[in-house]
Amino acid sequence: MQEHLIHLRALLQDYWPHLALGLSVVLGVSAAIHAAMTKNDVRAAISWVGVIVMSPLLGPFLYLIAGINRVRRQNLLEHGAEVFREQASYLYPPVSDVGPLAGPQFRSLQILGDRVSRSQLRNGNNVQVLDGGDQAYPAMLQAIREARSTIALQSYIFDSDRLGREFVQALAQAHQRGVQIRVLVDAIGAKYSRVPVVRLLRREGIRCALFMTNPLGFMRMPYANLRSHRKLLIVDGAIGFTGGMNLRESFMAQYTDGHPSRDTHFRLEGPVVVQLAASFAHDWQFTTREALPHSQWCADNWQAPKPHVPARCICTGPDRFMASTHHMLLGAFAVAQRHIRIQSPYFLPDQILLGALNTAARRGIQVDIVIPGQNNLRLVNYAMTAQLDQVLRAGCRVWRASGPFNHSKLITIDGAWSYVGSSNLDPRSLRLNFELDVEIYSRETARHIQNLIDKEIEDAQAVSLESLGAIPFGKRLRNRLIWLASPYL
Numbered sequence: 147m148q149e150h151l152i153h154l155r156a157l158l159q160d161y162w163p164h165l166a167l168g169l170s171v172v173l174g175v176s177a178a179i180h181a182a183m184t185k186n187d188v189r190a191a192i193s194w195v196g197v198i199v200m201s202p203l204l205g206p207f208l209y210l211i212a213g214i215n216r217v218r219r220q221n222l223l224e225h226g227a228e229v230f231r232e233q234a235s236y237l238y239p240p241v242s243d244v245g246p247l248a249g250p251q252f253r254s255l256q257i258l259g260d261r262v263s264r265s266q267l268r269n270g271n272n273v274q275v276l277d278g279g280d281q282a283y284p285a286m287l288q289a290i291r292e293a294r295s296t297i298a299l300q301s302y303i304f305d306s307d308r309l310g311r312e313f314v315q316a317l318a319q320a321h322q323r324g325v326q327i328r329v330l331v332d333a334i335g336a337k338y339s340r341v342p343v344v345r346l347l348r349r350e351g352i353r354c355a356l357f358m359t360n361p362l363g364f365m366r367m368p369y370a371n372l373r374s375h376r377k378l379l380i381v382d383g384a385i386g387f388t389g390g391m392n393l394r395e396s397f398m399a400q401y402t403d404g405h406p407s408r409d410t411h412f413r414l415e416g417p418v419v420v421q422l423a424a425s426f427a428h429d430w431q432f433t434t435r436e437a438l439p440h441s442q443w444c445a446d447n448w449q450a451p452k453p454h455v456p457a458r459c460i461c462t463g464p465d466r467f468m469a470s471t472h473h474m475l476l477g478a479f480a481v482a483q484r485h486i487r488i489q490s491p492y493f494l495p496d497q498i499l500l501g502a503l504n505t506a507a508r509r510g511i512q513v514d515i516v517i518p519g520q521n522n523l524r525l526v527n528y529a530m531t532a533q534l535d536q537v538l539r540a541g542c543r544v545w546r547a548s549g550p551f552n553h554s555k556l557i558t559i560d561g562a563w564s565y566v567g568s569s570n571l572d573p574r575s576l577r578l579n580f581e582l583d584v585e586i587y588s589r590e591t592a593r594h595i596q597n598l599i600d601k602e603i604e605d606a607q608a609v610s611l612e613s614l615g616a617i618p619f620g621k622r623l624r625n626r627l628i629w630l631a632s633p634y635l
C-alpha cells in the first residue's frame with residue numbers, strides 16, 4: 147500500500163501540469179458550451195465565453211458561481227401564486243379598454259401588458275404618492291400599528307438602524323396582538339447592517355427569512371448575482387405599499403439633520419394589493435416552502451376609496467418572466483406621442499432600450515431623463531456618464547439633479563401612464579434581480595409624478611455634449627473602461 151502511494155505521488159509530481167491542462171480543457175470546453183447554449187443575449191454569451199477561455203481554471207469557476215441561473219421555480223409554486231393572485235379579484239373585472247381613460251395610443255400597450263404580465267389590469271384601485279421617507283415611513287408604521295390579522299414585509303435592505311428598530315418594535319407589538327407576520331429580506335441586502343435585522347426579528351419571535359441564502363447547496367455563501375430587489379408591505383391583505391424605498395434611516399430628515407436622501411413610495415388599495423400579496427406569497431413559499439393561504443392573507447372586503455384607477459403588477463426576475471419590464475418599456479416608448487419623463491438613480495439601459503428612446507426623440511417626442519448629480523454608487527455614475535452621449539446625440543434631454551441623492555424610479559408617458567416600483571434602468575434590474583413594478587393608467591397619478599420630476603428639473607443642471615467633452619481625457623477613459631463592465635455592476 148505504501149509503495150502504491152509513493153508511486154502515485156511520483157506520477158502526480160511528474161504529470162501534474164498535464165493533468166491540470168486536461169482538467170482546464172474539460173472544464174473550459176464544458177462551461178463554454180453551456181454558456182453558448184443557454185445564454186439568449188449574444189453579448190452575455192460572448193462575455194462569458196471570453197472569461198472562460200482567457201482564464202482556464204478561474205473562468206469556469208466564476209461561471210459556475212455567477213453565470214448559471216439556478217432559479218427553477220416549481221410549477222406547483224407558480225400555480226399556487228396564480229390562484230392566490232386572482233381569487234378575490236372578481237369584484238373588479240379586467241379592464242377592457244383603457245382608451246377613454248388614458249388615450250387611444252395606450253390600447254396596444256394594454257394588450258402588451260396582458261401578454262407579458264402574470265396579473266390582469268383591473269380597475270378599483272386607489273394610488274397615493276408618498277414623497278420621501280418623511281411621508282412613506284410614518285404611513286407604513288401607522289398601517290403596521292393598526293394591523294388586525296396579517297403583515298407581509300419584503301425589502302432588499304432592512305437596516306437595523308434607528309428607523310429599522312422602530313419598524314421592529316412596531317412589528318413586535320403587532321405580533322403580541324396576535325397578528326401573523328412574515329418578513330423576507332434579501333441575503334445580500336441584509337449584510338448592509340453589522341447587526342442583521344433578522345436577528346432582532348427572531349429575538350421577538352417574528353417569522354423571517356433571507357432570500358437566496360444558499361442556492362448552491364454545497365457552498366455556504368449567498369448567490370450574490372441573483373437578488374430580491376422588491377419592496378413590499380401588505381397589511382391585512384387590504385393595504386399595500388411598494389416603490390423604491392428600502393428601510394433606512396438615511397431617508398428620514400430627523401436622522402440626517404434635515405438632509406435626507408430622497409425616494410418615492412406608493413400606498414395602494416384595491417385589486418392590485420391582491421397581486422402584491424401574491425408576489426410575496428410566491429417568494430415566501432420559494433424561500434421557506436411555507437404556503438400562505440389566501441383565506442388568511444387576503445381581505446374579504448377591500449373596497450378602495452375613490453378615485454379608482456386601473457393598475458397591475460409587473461413582476462420580473464431571472465425566471466420565465468425575466469424580460470417583462472424590458473418589453474413594457476419598449477412598448478411604452480413606442481406609443482408615446484408627446485412626452486417621456488424618466489427619473490432613475492442608475493440609468494444604464496441596454497442598446498435596445500437606448501434605441502427605443504432615441505427613436506422616440508427623433509419622432510419629435512420630448513424625452514427628459516433625470517439622474518442624480520451626486521450618486522451613491524461611484525462606479526455606476528462613471529459608467530452612466532460614459533453612455534450619456536448616446537441619448538444626447540438623438541435629441542434626448544439629460545438632467546443632473548441638485549440636492550440630496552434621489553433613489554426614485556419613475557416613468558410617465560404623455561401625462562396618462564405611469565410605471566413605478568423597484569426597477570432601475572440598468573442590467574442588474576432588467577436581467578438579474580427579482581423586481582416588482584406597477585403600471586398605472588391615471589392622469590391624476592401621472593400628473594403628480596411628472597410634477598415631482600419637473601420639480602427636479604427646475605433646479606437641475608443640463609448635461610450637454612459640450613460638457614461631456616470638457617471632461618478631462620483621463621476621466622473619460624476611466625468612465626469608458628468602467629462602462630465596459632456595466633453588465634456586472
